[in-house]
Amino acid sequence: MISRDADEVLLAFVHALRVAGVAVTPDRAQTFLAAVAVVGADTARGVHLAGRATLCASPDDLARFDLVFPAFFSRHAGPRQAPADRSRTTARAPLPDRDGDSGPEEGESEVIRALVSDTDVLRSRDIAELSADDRRRLAGLFASLHPRPPLRRTARHQRWHRGEVDVGRTLRNALRQGGEAAELARRRRGRRPRRVILLVDVSGSMRAYADALLRFAHRCTVATRRQGGTVETFTVGTRLTHVTRALRTEDPERALAAAGATVPDWSGGTRLGESLQVFLDRWGRPGMARGAVVVVFSDGWERGEPDLLADQAARLRRIAHRVIWATPHQGRADYEPVQRGVLAVLPHCDHFVAGHSLAAFAEVAELVARS
Template identity: 35%
Template structure:
């Protein structure tokens, strides 16, 4: 009697109906998108699908997810690639439409979603389809060449949104962030130290020196105020809407924490989504990739929900006195979209402001021209920050130095507070 083998339903596979070959091609696309996938994992995925089977696409998705995704920051790229590769039979036409605005196909002209551009480049693998177009006049060609030569790649990347970057652009942006610095002026204290060029005369020191010389004053002892460096405390939102921005900010913070002579006494970093996680010790690792990988492994709530008020309460209760002493500067990176009690959130923000010397809020939503503080969480948080700035690009992180060097700089807070009071 012949052995009965279970029949599994088939998917609408692109181009080639052979499941194993399509899984192999899908694994190659994931590898081009940045996931560390080798032949071993590809074979494991093929065997897992053959063993587990699937009755619906969700089963197939999670089987491949278990084989290919090992870190939280890989989930979004995997999800976009799976959607574009397996779920749309005309995925290549959609990819072409996304990468080349001159084409029209499945995808309408719009901004790419998170990780979508990187997924498109991975699937196309640098393909550049030839399009029959009339040859432009020589004058237009010369103009295009001149424009391309005068436009710096770095200048374009400076203002490009982190969410809209491709894999290569993210790599270039990380190299740019590694070269940035965040200098801070020292803080004057009440204590003084002796110095010949001091602006203040030390009467007691002058008399002590005179007594050693028979009571005659030969010179005046001068002092100047002692200085110290503040600490930088960063609270970074790693929920689903903020994950890509937070990764780039943490990359920047690693460069700040390891830069000699930047002036910071200590750089503390915390992540929050559904819970608060202290990742400060990982910033001390010299290798940035190893540091962020360890931080991502410890913070288990990447790309999860958002409980800003509860996480700020945990910080104010457990960590504020430990890391906020002697005038720390607080950098808060979040979009402010919280569904909790706005009054409790406002109370925790007020406590955070009172404990800090300067509270700076970086919000990637501020990149939109029509942004208004209509969300309850944003309206509750805004009155209790000293500076409110955008945090979506390399240029916005470079502008942080202005906020630190100008004590009266409030960014966009005054303008948005006026809209809030209407």
């Protein structure tokens, strides 16, 4: 049993979810109020669990819910139980329809829109300029990224509703039906995920972005693995380090802690050419990079010989399906590619893109998926 005041707060929260993109139907909102009446509105955990169970219909909804919940209730007194009106046994507050005719007041809507707008601004800000609090908030937003593995065609065919006629299967079906072909069977070339390789620069010049880049690599590793794909991640500094095994842990904090314990050259120098040569000699040419989509996250500051880096980038381009170079400086309006490393690899890159914010990471993920 919850009071009308609590009903209004909960319905305002439902409206906030709709603004954030969660398609909450009126029946789900009614179920949410009933669930809160059972678990009690005096504990944040109870309201949180009741909302996740009743208001969310997909993994995307869960991610948005987890972002909106703390942001919304931090502006209120929090879930609490008001004095009970014994004449009522269930919540009977009017539910807002899809058009929001009976939603919260105008002032409440402005607060909700401000919260969502603040999240959008945070997604677009340069990571190097964020405060410690903003970095902690940004870490939770990586769950909103949904990387997909790029697909390649295989030699084998699979059944499909359109495409070329599968003569063999059409004839076998006809024989089972007494020799009469009632329907043409069709097929298409099969699809398999391509391997994705991430080379993350963790040198001193990339120190401000290293944590976010490894969080992005972890998100790609976990999400792609669930879809049957493979992501291999290496850190690049004064040496090359393979950190894929550490990033396969589902929990991002544990994964980053394990990766941090694996990498010996944090915030050191940059030897892109030598590291890329080691990668190609040990992992690339034997098969890992062949036909893969390779993404390099680096600002291009090279302490070694740029000619060596150019030669290794040319080797990589010959065996990889796509080479994408993401630099944080590309996100600045006045940026010009003048670094020696960037000038050496530009002729051998398929795409040269920004890598300075969460929004830029989302664009990189989409570019990889389309490769």
